[in-house]
Amino acid sequence: MRGEILQFDEASGEGLISGDDGQRYRLSFRDLIRPARLFAGQSVDFLPRDGFATDVVVLQAAPASSAYASPRTERQGKPEHGPWGYFMKSMRLYVDGNGRARRSEYWWFTLFYWVFLLIPLVPGMIFIGVGGDTYNDGLTALGGLFFIAAGIVWLALFLPNVCVMIRRFHDVGLTGWLVLLGVIPYIGGLITFIITLLPSQNYRNVHGPVPGGHSRETAEVFG
Structure with missing residues (x-):
């Protein structure tokens, strides 16, 4: 399944992936097939299993600032x-x-x-x-x-x-x-x-990125 890394903590080696099925999956660095540096915004391929992403393959590199990309991006x-x-x-x-x-x-x-x-x-x-x-x-x-x-x-x-x-x-x-x-x-x-x-906030807020991007919105319903 394809997905996108929502967040990743290098210190703990843990993160979160938004899958193309609209669900979120726990990510662990040890589940990468090939070691790579992980950032929010990267495209990945993985096998979903009981809420966890396994056999993760990084498909797209992204700069560390990708989680805070410009509205145009x-x-x-x-x-x-x-x-x-x-x-x-x-x-x-x-x-x-x-x-x-x-x-x-x-x-x-x-x-x-x-x-x-x-x-x-x-x-x-x-x-x-x-x-x-x-x-x-x-x-x-x-x-x-x-x-x-x-x-x-x-x-x-x-x-x-x-x-x-x-x-x-x-x-x-x-x-x-x-x-x-x-x-x-x-x-x-x-x-x-x-x-x-009211107009959109032209930056990523707590509910997700600016609408129109390819990523799946992932904030909680009433958050």
Whole structure:
């Protein structure tokens, strides 16, 4: 499996790897197949075993300062795949609030969220309204089915919506717990809306590197 070294302590010979599967693995210098100097940011190949990285091979050397690379360097790597790619990323992560999400990632997901929600919701409202005005039970029942479909869509997208908001808060350097402000009537929604509009911190923060790099965000969900 491919991965990236998140941190490594030369004194203890221990570190941490973020695997391509989104999991983190303990790293020990003695598990290297070929001895090499290790730095945060290096690409490695390894065998995952019970939370540990074994048979580690260093694929890419990196300077010691790579963990604190410039924003431009952090943003290099595999590019995002546009609006639909952002949406699918959030769906793939689903209940994962780790790391950071730039504004474009959050707002493209939000756009698709409302599109998919309104597709069944709008005709449901129309059919129920028309059915009620004409005393047509068939139209009212059809509208009810559309409302049920809208409820299913809402349930399916609820957790990804919360998690991408958590990552958006992480991106501006805030704790994910602040999403709970949204439950405060009136002012809570306004505060969370303002936070989602704030620009990214253009440097690595405690929640991970600047979004857009090739590394996997690894901070804790509500850290």
